[in-house]
Amino acid sequence: MLALSHYNSSASPLLHPLANHSGEKEEARVSVEGLPHVGNFTFREPTTSGIIMVILSMTLGIISNIVALFILVNAHSLQQRRSKAIFLLFATSLVITDFVGHLIPGALVLRLYLSGGVSPEELNSSEGMCQFLGGSMVFFGLCPLFMGCAMAAERCLGVTRPLLHSSLVTKRRAKICLVTMWTAALCVALLPSFQLGSYTYQDPGTWCFINVLRDTGGVDVAFVALFSGLGLASLAAALVCNTISGLTLVLARLRRPAGSHHSSKSHDIEMVVQLVGIMVTSCICWCPLLIFGLMSAIRSYKGTIAENSSNYKTLLVMGVRLATWNQILDPWVYILLxxxxxxxxxxxxxxxxxxxxxxxxxxxxxxxxxxxxxxxxxx
CATH class of the missing domain: 1.20.5 (Single alpha-helices involved in coiled-coils or other helix-helix interfaces)
Known part of the structure; x- marks a missing residue:
């Protein structure tokens, strides 16, 4: 999705020790002179290394998703089994969503880097670009989690109740399910347009997300709780479904007579292994941002975040970096597994x-x- 250069943007750690010595107050003032500073948020010029990291991240993500998309489209054209075809439909939609979700926010972040970041005057403004970037992060964050959950539920039904799956799951219903998930994610992302939450620039001023650090209101807490709750619930549901599918396949393998072969089971094993790979990747990449964002919002709302503001900024930057890698690693699940x-x-x-x-x-x-x-x- 995007890559962020790492540095501590809070000026308070520098001013605190220097402010105790009157002779060094002028030095402290000069050290931060020329740096835009609003509240506890200091804007610094994005570094060249940060720009290079954004470009490399975008390039790697685009190449990975294109390769995975080619493999999935080719497999879909050769596939005759209906259950496998429906799985490939979900997987192809997930890769396309990851590709668009990596390209659009990444391009916006790259533009902010090249323009030197946001100015202090734009910090509290409802700039259209910030609203679009924040909404894109929420939308393209929820979509893969929803799809991973839906794919796990579809495979769990196919493995445990094949007859019910064959009569219930069709391509038409799978497409309706995809549209429903995209619509649900879009509705959540558009809530700030109805004053149900807000998007603001985040440290170091080159990306936007839900307001979780500064002047967080009750509506912002509810918004981030909805976002994190939906994401974590999707991961938990995928974990349960994949566990049931895996155990069912293992038990079926143990009960199978020696020397017998079931090609259908090999397809099921392949799909479940890929789903486990998607689930593990999503848990590692998205759980930190979902948890740290909710923690930050709650503490900011209670007014107890000031003392650990720099720590929470660092956690959020780490969380969004990991979330970025989800859209890069997801395609490799289909390439390697x-x-x-x-x-x-x-x-x-x-x-x-x-x-x-x-x-x-x-x-x-x-x-x-x-x-x-x-x-x-x-x-």
């Missing part, structure tokens, strides 16, 4: 296990013959 790749990994592991077993049996046989010879010689 395909059935052909999984089969090769399985064969390599099986070969290595066979070699170890062979070496162990040869060692045991050699040891046996050696000990037998010693006993004969002794007699």
């Amino acid at each position: 395909r059935r052909t790749v999984l089969r090769k990994i399985y064969l390599i592991a099986k070969c290595q296990a066979g070699l170890r077993r062979s070496k162990l049996s040869r060692w045991e046989a050699t040891s046996y013959h050696s000990s037998e010879k010693k006993d004969i010689d002794h007699v």
Whole structure:
């Protein structure tokens, strides 16, 4: 989605120790002179390294999503099984959403970097660009989480109740489900347009998000609670569904007679492994931002965040960085966890296990013959 350069933008840590010495007050004033400062928010010129990181992040994300999209479209054209086709429809929609969600906010952040960041006068303004960027982050953040949950629920139904799945899940209903998820995410993102929350510039002034650090009101807390609650609930539901699917497939594999083969189960295993990869990636990338954002909003609303303001700023920047990587790593789940790749990994592991077993049996046989010879010689 975007990349942010890391530096401490709060001037308070610099002024606090210097303010205790009257002879150094002038030095403290000069040290921050020329830096726009509003409240506890200091604007600094974005660095060249930050601009390079934005460009590299965008390039990597675009290439990854295009490669994954090519693989999914090719697999969809060759797929005959309906359940697999519906899964590929969801997966293709997820990759397209990730691609657009990486391109649009990334381009806006790059523009802010190249323009030197936001000015202090624009900090509290309802600038259209900030509103659009903040809404994009919320929309493209919720969509992948909703889709991951829907894909996990669809596979759980297909694995545990195949007959019900075949009669209930169709391509038309899958498309309706996709439109519903996009619409729900859009409705949440547009809530600030109806004064139900607000988007503001975040430290270091090159990205926008829900107001969670400065002058946070009750509506802002409710807004971020809705955003975080929906995201965490989607991850929890995906975890439950993927666990049930995985356990069902493992039990079916253990009960299967030796020597029998079920190609349908191999498709199910491939899809569940990919869903587990998506879920793990989403949990690692999105949980920090969802949790830190809610914590920041609550403490800001209570008025107890001032003493740890710089820490919460750092946590938010770390959270949005991790969230950025979700749209870069998601495509690699489909690139690396395909059935052909999984089969090769399985064969390599099986070969290595066979070699170890062979070496162990040869060692045991050699040891046996050696000990037998010693006993004969002794007699």
